[in-house]
Amino acid sequence: MNSNEQEVRSADGTRLVVRRAGAGDPVVLLHGSGGGLHSWAAVAGRLAGSYELWMPARRGYGPSDVPPGRKSFKDEVADLLAVIEAAGQPVHLVGGSYGATLALHAAAAEPGRLRSLAVFEPPLFAAGESIEPLLARYQAAFARDDAGEMFAVLNEVTRVPPPIVAAFVAAAGDQRPDPAEARRSAIGWLHDLEALADDSPDPARWSSITVPTLLMQGADTWEPMPTTMDALAAALPAARRVSWPGQSHFATMTAPDLVADALREFLAEVAAQPGPTCRGQYDLS
Template identity: 55%
Template sequence: MPSVTESSEPSGAHLFFESFDGTPIGFRRIGTGPPVVLVHGSGGGSRSWHPVAERLADSFELWLPARRGYAPSGPGRSPKGFADEVGDLRALADRIGRPLHLAGMSYGATVALHAAAAGLPVLSLVLWEPPLYAAGAELLPVLARFEELTAHGDRRRADRLLAEKVARLPAAFVDLMDAGEPAADVPADKPSDAPGWCRDLESMAADTSDVERWSGVTAPVLLMRGADTWQPMPATLDRLAAALPEVTLTSFPGQTHFAPSVVPDAVAAEIDRFLARLSHAPSVDA
């Protein structure tokens, strides 16, 4: 396997490691300090963490894996389960070889909870709006329809399906998607996130929406949310906060699920304060 090298930008070339089942997992590593693994959500890949990561790289060593199913990582087996995601994180943790903090965005936050519950030794969890309500066999028809639409190249209707049935955006938001201009042609060299979405839907369909199971996660948790995020996310996060033994709940006024991209300075500052307090690293000014 290639040795780990530093890159000054999140957009630097990926390195790879072989996971527990032979799946190649691509990752980037930037910054210096206590190690923090940033787990991305569904769609967007590890790029979704970049606006926040570039603001944390002066204080922490950041590891940004591309989850299986998302380029340049391999697809892995199908159907995928959260145990596969945990196995990938365990292989990465073994490579890092030091105690680490684990941060997850959206679906990636659900992955982080599974990893902690499975015994991955983490110093803390940083969670941005895990969609724990999106689980169970009711998602199997959504998966089948998503595969059908993307196979026919109808990504616009596929995205609407995800918005309605997975993210559960309010009808007004979904209507705005239809009212907007059609998306520009995707560059030929840009990999599709459809395979990753399919594998993520497999994991969610095999999971449960039970929140009480996370009461066994004893690591300190920073649970972040947008104050204007739509239901059922707020109610779900309230239940999660009540179940976790040690949790700091932070809300960002005027923001929704997309705050890490919209206000990355504020999100990075909150993460920095939380992790610096735990790891005794110097905190940057908000």
């Protein structure tokens, strides 16, 4: 384990590896499906001069533990609380994709542990009964190590348009992912799908969230994400909202400056105006 990493134990004993950087008020960054300790690196490098950043590898993703049994968002909220305890005070919570859905769960369940919430494109549409048959297909493909079928299932879950999938395949060419990294990602996806299948797709349930909130999205992300973000914004009318032209669901990697600048401005406003603020929408393009 690197010197900038530490272990945190969740309530059920699950070992979580957390990467830390910077100094200042604590900010926890939650990665999406298929991600890991590296996922927020580009954004974190732009924020470390102002904040103490905590970046856990979520359960199911090495080098954190992969506990047995079916995973739930309740498990992951407990994991997050352990990280917050290690930070020693309420945190600013940031989540991307699946990590954004987890962040919403945490904000609804444990608002007193958070100073603010920022979420980037939570896939709220990818939840509930519709995911169960996709989970079963993925489990079967995982068991026989069928990378092609796993890839196909995940495209159905995320609803990435075929032209974008084709562009990814073409860009990869003859390159093949590192087998160990591919397996780590596949295991993490498997357990994320378990939690998604047991979740609800209803965005109205987040209307109880009261902490200052920032909603972030790419203006070019495909449907149903734009409709989903509209529904989430309707459920959280006091939230700020930013949409970046020319960016999509990969903005945290393709435009880290935009993401870091939006977070920096939002967090500065939260620090200057404690309590519920942030009404309306704004454009940081």
